[in-house]
Amino acid sequence: MTPLLDALLLNAGYNxxxxxxxxxxxxxxxxxxxxFLFLRKRALVSxxxxxxxxxGVGLAFIAMVWxxxxxxxxxxxxxxxxxxxxxxxxxxxxxxxxxxxxxDAAIGAVLSVFFGLGVVILTVVQxxxxxxxxxxxxxxxxxxxxxxxxxxxxIAVGGSLAVLATWVMRRPMTLxxxxxxxAAATGVNVPRIDLVMMxxxxxxxxxxxxxxxxxxxxxxxxxxxVTARFWTERSASVIWYAGALGAAAGYLGAAISASAPDxxxxxxxxxVAAGLFLVSLxxxxxxxxxxxxxxxxxxxxxxxxxxxxxxLARNEPIHDELTLRVLRDAGLIRADGVATExxxxxxxxxxRDERRWNVAxxxxxxxxxxxxxxxxxxxxxxxxxxxxAEFDRRxxxxxxxxxxx
Amino acid sequence: xxxxEFVMFxxxxxLIGVFASVACALPGNFLILRRQALIGxxxxxVVLPGIVVAFLVTGIVAAVPMLxxxxxxxxxxxxxxxxIKRLGRIEPGAAMGVTFTTLFAGGVLLLEQSDTSSVHxxxxxxxxxxxxxxxxxxxTGWESLVDPSALGGLPEELPRIAVVCSLVIILTLLFWxxxxxxxxxxxxxxxxxxxxxxxxxGLVIMAAVAAVAAFDAVGSxxxxxxxxxxxAAARLMTNGLGRQVLWSVGFAVMSAVLGYILAGYGPLWxxxxxxxxxxxxxxxxxxxxxxxxCLFGPHRGRVGARxxx
Numbered sequence: 245m246t247p248l249l250d251a252l253l254l255n256a257g258y259n260x261x262x263x264x265x266x267x268x269x270x271x272x273x274x275x276x277x278x279x280f281l282f283l284r285k286r287a288l289v290s291x292x293x294x295x296x297x298x299x300g301v302g303l304a305f306i307a308m309v310w311x312x313x314x315x316x317x318x319x320x321x322x323x324x325x326x327x328x329x330x331x332x333x334x335x336x337x338x339x340x341x342x343x344x345x346x347x348d349a350a351i352g353a354v355l356s357v358f359f360g361l362g363v364v365i366l367t368v369v370q371x372x373x374x375x376x377x378x379x380x381x382x383x384x385x386x387x388x389x390x391x392x393x394x395x396x397x398x399i400a401v402g403g404s405l406a407v408l409a410t411w412v413m414r415r416p417m418t419l420x421x422x423x424x425x426x427a428a429a430t431g432v433n434v435p436r437i438d439l440v441m442m443x444x445x446x447x448x449x450x451x452x453x454x455x456x457x458x459x460x461x462x463x464x465x466x467x468x469x470v471t472a473r474f475w476t477e478r479s480a481s482v483i484w485y486a487g488a489l490g491a492a493a494g495y496l497g498a499a500i501s502a503s504a505p506d507x508x509x510x511x512x513x514x515x516v517a518a519g520l521f522l523v524s525l526x527x528x529x530x531x532x533x534x535x536x537x538x539x540x541x542x543x544x545x546x547x548x549x550x551x552x553x554x555x556l557a558r559n560e561p562i563h564d565e566l567t568l569r570v571l572r573d574a575g576l577i578r579a580d581g582v583a584t585e586x587x588x589x590x591x592x593x594x595x596r597d598e599r600r601w602n603v604a605x606x607x608x609x610x611x612x613x614x615x616x617x618x619x620x621x622x623x624x625x626x627x628x629x630x631x632x633a634e635f636d637r638r639x640x641x642x643x644x645x646x647x648x649x
Numbered sequence: 650x651x652x653x654e655f656v657m658f659x660x661x662x663x664l665i666g667v668f669a670s671v672a673c674a675l676p677g678n679f680l681i682l683r684r685q686a687l688i689g690x691x692x693x694x695v696v697l698p699g700i701v702v703a704f705l706v707t708g709i710v711a712a713v714p715m716l717x718x719x720x721x722x723x724x725x726x727x728x729x730x731x732x733i734k735r736l737g738r739i740e741p742g743a744a745m746g747v748t749f750t751t752l753f754a755g756g757v758l759l760l761e762q763s764d765t766s767s768v769h770x771x772x773x774x775x776x777x778x779x780x781x782x783x784x785x786x787x788x789t790g791w792e793s794l795v796d797p798s799a800l801g802g803l804p805e806e807l808p809r810i811a812v813v814c815s816l817v818i819i820l821t822l823l824f825w826x827x828x829x830x831x832x833x834x835x836x837x838x839x840x841x842x843x844x845x846x847x848x849x850x851g852l853v854i855m856a857a858v859a860a861v862a863a864f865d866a867v868g869s870x871x872x873x874x875x876x877x878x879x880x881a882a883a884r885l886m887t888n889g890l891g892r893q894v895l896w897s898v899g900f901a902v903m904s905a906v907l908g909y910i911l912a913g914y915g916p917l918w919x920x921x922x923x924x925x926x927x928x929x930x931x932x933x934x935x936x937x938x939x940x941x942x943c944l945f946g947p948h949r950g951r952v953g954a955r956x957x958x
Contacts, residue, residue, distance in 0.1 A: 282743055285740055285742065286742075287740075287742050287743045287746050288687060288742045288745070288746055291690070291746065338943075339943055342943070342949075342950075343885060343943050343946075343949045343950065343951075344884070344885070344948070344949065344950060344951040345681075345881050345884065345885070345943075346681075346684050346686070348684055348685070348686040348687050348742075349681050349686040349877055349881045351686075351687060352686045352687055352689065352690055352873060352876065352877035353874075353877045353878050353881055353936065353939055355690065355873065356690075356870060356873035356874035356877060356878065356932050356935075356936070357874060357878065357932055357933060357935065357936025357939070358936075359870055359873075359929075359932070360870045360871075360874055360928065360929040360930070360931070360932025360933045360935075360936065361929065361932070361933045361936070362929070363776070363777050363870060363926045363928065363929030363932075364912070364925045364926050364929035364930050364933055366926070366929075367923075367924075367925040367926040367929065368916075368923075368925055371921070371922075371923040381773060384772065384773070384776070385757055385772060459694075459753065459776075460750055460753065460754055462746060462750060463746070463747075463750030463751065463754065466743055466746035466747055466750070467746075467747050467750070467751075469743075470737070470739055470743050470744075470747055473737075473739070474737065506761045506762055507758070507761070507762075508757060508758065508761050510754070510757075511753075511754035511755070511757040511758045511761075512754075512758065514750055514751060514754035515751065515754050515755065515758065518747070518750075518751040518754070521747060521751075525733070525736060525737050531737070531738070533736050533737075
């Protein structure tokens with residue numbers, strides 16, 4: 245536990261600390277940028293962009309070696325990956341817009357073809373004398389072990405810049421993500437904002453290559469926004485929730501990975517994000533599964549309580565186990581099934597309100613009011629006392645609630 | 650190039666590539682038309698945790714447990730996607746993204762944590778396959794094709810993928826009408842009493858079987874590329890489903906053969922000594938074919954689209 249604690253408190257060496265901070269910043273930018281993608285229902289476009297980086301990495305390496313430099317310069321490799329990612333993104337857009345193929349086919353085609361081309365280029369790199377220790381495979385799944393100091397700086401600075409760009413662009417991007425047509429009507433240049441959004445996604449992908457790897461970086465763009473939707477319904481806050489969740493996943497994942505051997509950074513970050521997602525799926529306050537089950541149970545009990553009381557009022561026997569239990573728990577019937585004093589009173593009230601509703605639906609034919617008749621809304625919530633008095637007048641004089649009793 | 654060396658080193662990998670490509674391209678036609686193209690992508694990612702778990706359980710790298718593990722993982726993934734979609738009310742693309750990245754990450758972590766140094770099981774192999782190594786060492790020339798003892802030395806991947814490929818072809822032919830009707834007009838299919846849900850699920854399972862068998866031999870790049878590129882290119886060539894499927898098979902065979910030759914012999918022609926990845930090159934060739942179809946295919950435009958001005 246101590247190495248993990250050390251890593252979490254940034255005590256596991258300067259590089260590890262820098263990587264953890266960089267991963268946190270990157271996670272924040274990825275979560276925020278991913279939110280726009282998710283809301284535009286284009287989450288998987290980022291997968292094509294990520295896979296399209298591979299040929300660029302390989303070609304950049306070859307070019308740098310040819311020019312007599314060190315092929316492993318991270319900035320150069322990232323620049324190359326950005327170029328090929330942009331080409332991939334353009335190809336997706338072009339296929340989806342200019343041919344009759346759907347966007348998902350375009351995504352799949354670009355993803356697999358660019359990746360295949362990248363693999364071909366990687367095998368070429370491996371045959372170069374300088375290529376044997378290139379470590380370009382690290383870009384597939386991310387590897388921070390033995391990372392150079394300047395590489396860690398690149399990740400930290402890149403992460404900060406991406407966060408800054410998200411902050412600057414947050415308003416127009418939120419507008420477009422939530423309601424593109426409204427945004428267009430208010431004079432926002434939607435295609436340009438879309439372009440900026442994809443540019444941000446591309447930046448996050450490229451910065452994350454060394455850290456998370458091109459196969460899994462898409463997870464950092466998708467999982468935090470999906471998770472954030474469980475916690476808030478407000479448009480402005482989704483982005484910050486997603487950013488915070490992404491930052492937590494990035495920071496925790498990088499720290500855990502640094503604390504022990506054989507814990508690859510990319511997969512650990514993704515699994516932390518997935519863990520946060522699972523917790524939210526089940527335990528989020530409003531949209532979580534547990535909350536939904538509880539809500540359903542409460543609703544079920546209210547229905548059974550009403551049905552039970554109506555049965556009591558009509559002197560009908562109750563057979564349903566759940567109904568009996570609900571009534572007993574509320575002290576409306578005794579253990580042997582006979583109604584208590586409160587039970588009779590409430591049954592009488594519910595039977596009387598039922599009659600009032602019947603009259604109300606005759607009087608008010610418009611569904612605006614009587615549409616709220618679901619058996620669970622108290623009539624006092626819908627009609628004013630003088631209206632209810634009018635219903636009572638129509639029902640007629642006092643009668644025994646339970647006929648023939 | 651056409652002598653005994655070709656039979657020994659190139660014939661079997663090329664045939665395996667062709668069978669794998671066709672097996673994936675056939676269901677790909679229907680997946681594309683149903684806007685489910687990325688199912689192939691998802692399946693090929695989740696195959697990795699499947700085979701890792703199978704290895705950890707059995708302790709050996711053998712075909713049958715791995716195929717079962719991979720198929721099991723594919724089924725688990727489909728169920729998970731469906732569960733996340735319904736429980737969390739999340740759109741399908743995002744649900745898919747969450748599921749396959751998480752499972753893939755889990756697979757990589759398991760692989761790194763377990764001791765697989767003694768066996769040939771790693772992420773790169775899973776991604777890129779190992780087509781070049783599936784050689785037929787016992788062959789001495791074309792006459793070996795009728796020599797039983799030489800045939801016994803065929804790489805075991807070849808008969809397996811051949812069987813799966815034939816199975817996919819037979820199933821496609823058998824259920825042709827059902828697939829066609831339910832793909833183009835689901836409402837009509839349902840009204841005519843076809844089990845639409847079953848057909849959809851069956852298609853996904855068929856795709857998963859093809860993916861898993863092909864994955865074993867050629868790695869996941871080819872699988873994803875072949876699910877999408879040949880059918881997509883074929884779609885731009887014709888309006889008829891039958892002709893589209895035939896085109897896609899033709900494109901798949903062409904990608905496999907051309908890709909393999911370019912990977913194995915292309916660098917030699919360019920004066921280099923080392924071959925490049927065959928799987929990667931096959932995917933690249935299929936992409937080039939798709940690119941050409943996008944530019945010149947007779948039916949590339951949208952129906953009713955305005956002329957570009």
